[in-house]
Amino acid sequence: MLRTRFATYPPSVRLLFGIYSVCLLAGTYTHVAGLLRRGFLAFPVPLGIGVFWDALTLLDPLTVLLLWWQPKAGIRLGLAIMVADICVNTYTYLAGYWGPPVPNMVPLHLCDQALFGVFLFATAPLAFHRLQPAKPPQ
DSSP states (O other), X not given: OHHHHHHHSXXXXXXXXXXXXXXXXXXXXXHHHHHHHHOTTOSSSOHHHXXXXXXXXXXXXXXXXXXXXXXXXHHHHXXXXXXXXXXXXXXXXXXXXXXXXXXTOOOHHHHHHHHHHHHHHHHHHHHHHHTSOOOOOO
């Protein structure tokens, strides 16, 4: 079933979904490794932020699964996750939870995340459009 559905996606969509999947699974790895090292709610941040970060351990791979089985839902969830994650992580940096922010310097993980976010925001409309069934000529 997945193989059949996968084969129906245009090559450009398969490439985008592959890139999205690798990036989201890298995030999954980061969150799983953090949970194994420190446990749940281990960071000295407000409870909502800690719950959100721990929830990404499940939400990131769920997004990957949805991309391949329910692609439109996967794209929407991926966009929502990236908007929230970039906002939350930027807030925690600017609020000084990891020490005072350094002027004109942004932590590498925020840069990586923002680059993936921009890539996702820029390419998601293309992927979504390419998933639309072709309209028969009239």
